[in-house]
Structure formats: C-alpha cells, structure tokens
Amino acid sequence: MSSKKEYLKKAGKGTRSVHSGTSPSENSLNTPVYQSSTFFLDDESYEMWRKGLPRAPVYSRYNNPSTRAVEKKIAQLEEAEDALVFSTGMAAICTTLLTFLSQGDRIVTTRNLYGGTVLALDQDFVRFGIDVTYVNVKDLAAVEEALKEKETKVLYCETLTNPLLEVSDLPSLARLAKKYGAIPIVDSTFATPMSCQPLNLGFEAVIHSVTKLLNGHSDILGGTVAGSKEIIDQIWYKSRNFGGSMDPHQASLLERGMKTLHVRYEKSTETAGKLVTWLESHPKIEKVIYPGLKSHDDYELCKKIMDTPSTMVCFEVKGGDEAGRKLMDNLNIAAQAVSLGGVESLISMPCLTTHVSWKAEDRLAAGIGPGFIRFSTGLEDSEDLIADFKQALNSL
Ligand SMILES: *Cc1c(COP(=O)(O)O)cnc(C)c1O
Secondary structure: OOOHHHHHHHOOHHHHHHHOOOOOOOOOOOOOOOOOOEOOOOHHHHHHHHHOOOOOOOEOOOOOHHHHHHHHHHHHHHOOOEEEEEOOHHHHHHHHHHHHOOOOOEEEEOOOOOHHHHHHHHHHHHHHOOEEEEOOOOOHHHHHHHHHHOOOOEEEEEOEOOOOOOEOOHHHHHHHHHHOOOEEEEEOOOOHHHHOOHHHHOOOEEEEEOOOOOOOOOOOOOEEEEEOHHHHHHHHHHHHHHOOEOOHHHHHHHHHHHOOHHHHHHHHHHHHHHHHHHHHOOOOEEEEEOOOOOOOOOHHHHHHHOOOOOOEEEEEEOOHHHHHHHHHHHOOOOEEOOOOOOOOOEEEOOOOOOOOOOOHHHHHHOOOOOOEEEEEOOOOOHHHHHHHHHHHHHOO
C-alpha cells in the first residue's frame, strides 16, 4: 500500500484531496474512526514511549490513526513533511506560538489578525511576559525596522486578512524573518492550500482553522499546523502537554470534508468572481472589496502568491449600516452567521459582530466603512445567489 501511494506526492491537488492520508483497515475503503482513547502496548510502542519519541501510538492525546490520516492529507496538500491537528484553530495557534515563545521573547505581528488571536496575544501572551510588538506588515520597511531593533523569535501574520481581504507579501516577509533569525509563521485559513502554499514561499509553519474551508461543512471545529518534521515534532511535545488534541470522530469528519476541498474551493471561488462583477455594477453598492478585482490594492500581489482570490467577498452598501442590516434581513439564501467556508453561504457585518465594540470612526479609519458586509460564498447556484441579492437590494 505505501509504495502504491508514492504517486500521490506528484499528483494534482484534487487527487491528493481525495486520496492522501487515507488509512484503510481490513477491507475498508475509508479510514475507520478509531474511537479509542488508548491502544494495546507492544514492544515497539513501549520503546517509543521509553525514548519519549513523538507520536508514540499509546494514547489518543499522543496519536490516533484517525487523526494521523488527516494529518497526512494536510501535509501532502501543503507540501509539508508533516502536520498536526488540534481541537480548534485557536488551539493550533496558541500551541504553535507557545512552542517557540518563552518569557521575555518577542513576537512581531500585525493587529490585522483574526480577533481571537489578538485577544490571546493581548490578554494572555503579555501576561506571561512575552513581548508582543505590532507593526503594519504591509509596510516592509516597518517590519524590517522592528526586526532590526530587537531580537525576535517569531514573525506572525495571515495570508489573507479579515475583513479587508488584504494579501500579505509572504515571500518578502519570509526573507526578512530569516535575515533576522525569526521563525515566520502564517495563518492561511482564508486562502487554503488550494490557493497558496506558504511553505513553498519561505514560511516555516502554516496554520489553518479547519473549522472553515478545509472541513467546509460548518459541523466541526478544528485546527492544524504543517511544516518540517523538525518544527512539527517540537509542536507535538507542547500539544501533548497542553492537550488541545483533535478527537478521532472530529478527524473522520474532517477527512471526509477535505476529500471535496478542491471542488468546493473551485466552485465557490468561481461563484464569488461572478458575484463581485455583478455587485460592482449595481447602483446601490458603494464599493466591492475582493483581491481578484483590479480596484483592490493587492490585485497584483494576489496574482503573484495566490492561485485564486478565494471565496470571501466584501462590499459596502449605500445607506450605511442600517441599509446593510436590512439587506441581510431581505436575503432568502445566505444565513446571518459568523464563520465562513461552509457549503452554505453566510453573511455578516463586522459592525454587528467582530468589530461591534469599535467606534464607527475607528472602523472607518481601519477601512470598514458604513454598510460594510462580509459574504462567505457557498455552493448554491450563482444565478440563485445573484437573483437573491437583486431582490434584496431592490427592496431597500
Ligand atoms: C476562525 C479562525 C480562527 C480560529 O479558529 P477556531 O477553529 O474558531 O478556533 C483563526 N484564524 C482565522 C483566520 C479564522 O478565521
């Protein structure tokens, strides 16, 4: 079986999405759900345990064949040596960062991150004496200045940010990090390995909240980190200590979800492209924010580092936040909910959710104007989604 699977390393992303990692047992086509907290010990596992080797197959917090199958799938899609999965995206982020950061160490990052990550950095990492320095990662000179000023352990950013869909210049940031001895780590949740493989652009670890596009069905939480075996082994020891491991049932659902990642991603991106073109020409739309549009500041950079501009679409509706709320209420298809990347389209306004505690002028200064809406494109027919937006905008 293992030699037959060698072809996968050179196979396309679709073939890898379907087949990589799958670990049949007996005559099964699929990886069974190894719903077991513990495993029979034998000479080999006793030996691994005695030596403290990573992934000793002794207990499901250490390793489980169902989670291992999906880790291999993720590793092959990221073209990484290895990967590790976690109970949530935040567990993946915190465990990874706390593997490399100790008291007194410094992380250089940007405020333009997933809100939960900023909260963890500001409320907890700082509490443990970690120096969290924020810079604008779009300003490479400012990043270099920060790295030059003081020894830095980690440089951290996101490939595609929420909600302005700014693209980070990953090759340049990786080069700067390496020049000053920092480990470059990226959260690539919005991009997925279908669009961007940060490890091939010089990053040393790539994180995803698999809750979003990788699983794609809005039915589990989960997180992952991929990188070299050396990096992933180090994170494994902390994952064992901190305990944010993924459970086997969650892993089985994730493996099934990921088998269709390529078709879901391609279809949703195609629909997103049709929707932004339609929205751009609508008189009640103030502006459309999508890195696949020439009007977006990162259009060129997106073309350079991402294969496709992703499934997230943002726009501002004329009439401000009130009109935005009304538009969402008028829609029949998209559900008002946070999160993204599922088969069903989701819609939300930062002013009512992620940025609700911000003053309107602060939101405006951050680029979130009145009537700003975030849309996660699902798998519904594009004609239906557009017709739904048409009736909802017409009744404003
Ligand atoms: C959702 C999300 C997270 C957090 O993931 P959870 O699975 O909710 O813990 C982290 N980063 C990004 C970019 C996200 O969208």
